[in-house]
Amino acid sequence: MRFSSTESYVAAPDLAVAVNAAITLERPLLVKGEPGTGKTELARQVAQSLGMSMIEWNVKSTTRAQQGLYEYDAVSRLRDSQLGEARVHDIGNYIRKGKLWQAFEAESKVVLLIDEVDKADIEFPNDLLQELDRMEFHVYETGETIRARHRPVVIITSNNEKELPDAFLRRCFFHYIRFPDAETLKRIVDVHFPDLKPRLLDEALTQFLELRDVQGLKKKPSTSELLDWLKLILAEDLSPEDLKRPAGEMLPKLHGALLKNEQDVAMFERLAFMARRTR
Structure with missing residues (x-):
């Protein structure tokens, strides 16, 4: 094996x-x-x-x-004994x-x-x-x-x-x-979305890995969340150009598939605000 x-x-x-x-x-x-x-x-x-x-x-x-081994249902056996059930004499009937x-x-x-x-x-x-x-x-x-x-x-x-x-x-x-590197992520994505265009995949992976690299994230997006995000991108028929973030924006399109708590979303909004003020 x-x-x-x-x-x-x-x-x-x-x-x-x-x-x-x-x-x-x-x-x-x-x-x-x-x-x-x-x-x-x-x-x-x-x-x-x-x-x-x-x-x-x-x-x-x-x-x-103990639940992984078995459970003895003493309550059911007591009830059956009060009702005069014949099965009460075999305790094995009450072993789950x-x-x-x-x-x-x-x-x-x-x-x-x-x-x-x-x-x-x-x-x-x-x-x-x-x-x-x-x-x-x-x-x-x-x-x-x-x-x-x-x-x-x-x-x-x-x-x-x-x-x-x-x-x-x-x-x-x-x-x-360990979290997969970029090449392994591409192989994983190819298993689930074999027809995904290379340019779209490259842009999505770049944004995804940049997102994971941001310091202070309470919960980094995982492989399964990447796959959910790509599924949404395909459903919305977005192009690589559509995924590109406007100047001053840090949150990717459809970020709700990647960021799962308000603290992380708020952190990106603060970073974007600070970046706009320094320009």
Whole structure:
């Protein structure tokens, strides 16, 4: 099994090496990077490239590690016992399988995505250490041990919102997705918009990269926002000349696709005002 770029996903060489190293080591791949750099999409493309199914566990601030294993619905069992239901005698009827259980019992090897692990409580990663290491867990209500039929390819994403425990990091293969350079961005754009005219692409990329380079941005525009912006440019049928900013203007056309908070927009307006005053 070797992962590389696909028709719809441009993977930098170091990212492909990281994916393949994690598969070889049978370790979870921990992927960090700016939001919008394709961390979640990576798991989908790995699954597609290797011909596997994907099981996706989207982590929220309220998510507990136990939910990834299973949940015991004691309330439903109590209700059924009061109603005299026959199913109440089999406790297995009240066990809800989590995403890890689904991945462990899959008929063939799957890709398991644990998305945005840093959103959960700080103890969340530690609570999964043994299960991800040994690929098994115990169901106390039924007394059975669930073992992985086929060790899944585990991809864990993080937006770096909080530090992850050292014990958890030690069990992972780590990769940070750096923001693509201009040439890689062109390859990414070509995958999504193969008919985009070179002059229009050059002008759009120049403005986009200049925007990212401005110091003090609260949120720099990401790859996904670049693609959204280009989609709007094409929908509006703008030419390279249309994209050029008038003298004294700093905000690009359709900047709402790139700048996502009022502080950044206001900063560009102040910079433009200062530039006009110095002329």
